[in-house]
Amino acid sequence: MNITDVAREAGVSIATVSRVVNNNDYPVRPETRERVLDAVRRLGFRPNDLARGLLQKRTRTVGLIVPDLANPYYPEIARGVEDAASAELYAVVFCNTDRRADKSEHYVDTLLQKRVDGIIIAGGGTDFTHASTAFAEFGAPVVFIGRHRAGGHSVQIDNVAAARGATAHLAALGHREIAFVTGPLTLTSVQDRLAGYRAGLEAAGLGWDDRLVREGDFGERSGYTATQELLKHKPTAIFAANDLMGAGVLDRLEDDGVRVPQDVSIVGFDNTFLAALHHISLTTINQPRREMGRLALELLLERLDGRTAPVRRLTEPSLVVRDTTGPPR
Amino acid sequence: MNITDVAREAGVSIATVSRVVNNNDYPVRPETRERVLDAVRRLGFRPNDLARGLLQKRTRTVGLIVPDLANPYYPEIARGVEDAASAELYAVVFCNTDRRADKSEHYVDTLLQKRVDGIIIAGGGTDFTHASTAFAEFGAPVVFIGRHRAGGHSVQIDNVAAARGATAHLAALGHREIAFVTGPLTLTSVQDRLAGYRAGLEAAGLGWDDRLVREGDFGERSGYTATQELLKHKPTAIFAANDLMGAGVLDRLEDDGVRVPQDVSIVGFDNTFLAALHHISLTTINQPRREMGRLALELLLERLDGRTAPVRRLTEPSLVVRDTTGPPR
DNA sequence: CTGAAAGCGCTTACAG
C-alpha cells in the first residue's frame, strides 16, 4: 500500500497525492483534495518516511547518546530531549555507551548510517572527538550536555556558581569546617564544582584545608567511605558533588550516631529523584535536567542548516533546601 | 558522497561496491575487494540506511513506548531493550506517552511512518488496541511488557506468584495481620498482585480482612496516607504493591515512632533503585526488568517474519530480603 | 567474478 495505490483509488496522479498529504500551500482544487483525503482514509495510507528522507536529505530523527539510562541522572535529560523532539515532530534514537569506547563508536556508526539529522551527547568521561569529526563531515550538528568541549555546542549548568552557592549556603548558616566530596576529577564539571567550592570558601573568608577534600566516584559507597575519613577532621558540614554520594554521607553519619543536621549538615548535587525522597530529604543543587534536554534539542535544530560558531548555553542552578542543612551546634 | 563516488574511485560498478560493503558470501575477486575497501576508507563512505531500508523493507529499528522514562520503573526496561537491540544491530526509538491517548496515537503514527520493524509497549493504563491493529496492518509485531492483552505477545513477571511469595514470607515470619496497599485496581498486574496476596493469606491459613486492604496510586504519598488508616487496625506487616508506596509506608511509620521491622514489617514490589538505598533498604520483590526488556526485544525479532499465535512469556519474580522485614513482636 | 538496469516510494522542478 503506497502512494500509487492512493493515486489510483482517488483517480489522480501521485504528484497530487503527495501535495495533498503534505498539506503545504501548493494549490489543489478542493474537490480533488477531498477525493484524495478520502482515499487516504479508506486505505489507511501512511507515507513512507524512508523514501521521503532519501529525497529531502533529512530524517526528522536525532540520536541521543548517554552513558547509562539506568543512572538516575539521565532519564530526566532523555525526557527533555524527547519532549522537545516530539513537539517538533522529531523522533529520538537512544544509545547507552556504558562509557565504553567501542560502544560509542558502534553507535556513532549506526546513527550516521541512519542519517540522523544530528546528535546529542550527554555525560562526560568518554572521548567523542571521533564522533564530532564524523558528524561534521556529514554536516550534522552535535550538542553536548553537561560538558564543554572546545569546538562544540553545549548545554550545562554553571557548575562553578552552583558549588559556590552551596558553599555559601553552608557558610551563611555559620559553618566554618565545610568538607567536600568531589566526583571523578577528570571531569570538567567536577573541576568546576571544586573551583566553585573554593570560591565559596574564599568569599566567606574561610581557608582551604586539603584534609577536608576527598575524591569520590559518584557512587553511594564512595560518599560513605569518604565520610569515614572526613570525620577525623571534624567538619560540621559536608558538601557532596552528587546526590548519591550525599546519600552515602548521610548513611555513614547515621551509622555513627551523628545527627543530621544538628551535628553535621549535608548538601548534595543534581536534585535527582532520590534527594526528594522523604527519607533522605537532601538539601541539594537543582540541575534543570529536563530543561537542559529540551534546550539541547532546540539548539540542535537551530544548527541544522548552517555552520555556526560553537554555542555554549548555561542554565541556572538553584539551591533546594530540605532537611539535611541547619546551623552548626 | 555515495556509492557512485566509491565505485568511481575504485574503478568498479556500484553493484560490486554494494557486494563488498555488505560482505555477504557473494563472490568478489580478492584484489577487487581490496580496491573497494580502500576507496571506502579513503572516502569515509557509510551506506545510506534509508535507501537500504526502502529496498529491503526493513529498517533495523524498533519503537519503545513507555508512559514515562522519568519513572524509576522504566529505565531498566529501556536498557534491556536497547542492550539486546544493539547486539542485534537494531536501533531503538523511544517515546513517552504520559499515559495520554493523544500522545500514544501521535507516536504510533510516527513509528509507522518510519516503518519501524516492530514496537514494544511497556506499562499499562492506556488503550493500545488502536496501535495493535495499525501495526498488524503493516505486518509489524507488537510486544507488551508488564501487561497481558488478549491477542498480543507479552513479557511479564508472574504477579500472582510474586505477591503470594511476599505474603508467604511475612506469614512465615509469624505475621498474622498482613495489610496490603494495592496499586490502581484497573491494572491487570495489580489485580494479579491482589489475587496473589489473597492466595498467600489462604495458604497460611489466614483470613481476608477488608480493613487491611487499601487502594494506592503507586505514588509515595499514597503509601503514606494508606498507612495512616491501616494503623487503626494494627497490622504487624504491610505489603505495598510497589517500592515507592513502600517508602511512603516507611515514612509514615517513622513519623509515628513505629519501629521497622520490630513493630511493623514492610515489603515493597519491583526492586527499583530506591529499595536498594541503604537508608530505605526495603525488602521487596525483584522484577528482572532489564531481562524483561531483553526478552521483549528478542520475542519481537523472532516474530518479524511470521504471524504466530500470541506468546506470553512469564519471568521469575524473586524475594529480596533487606532490613524492613522481621518477626512480629 | 562483474556490470547494466530495474525498482523501492516518495518529492519536486518542469510543462501544460
Add this chain to the structure above:
DNA sequence: CTGAAAGCGCTTACAG
C-alpha cells in the same frame, strides 16, 4: 490546478 518524469542511494535478479 494537474500530471509525466527525473532522481534520492541503494540492492538484486539477470545477463554475460
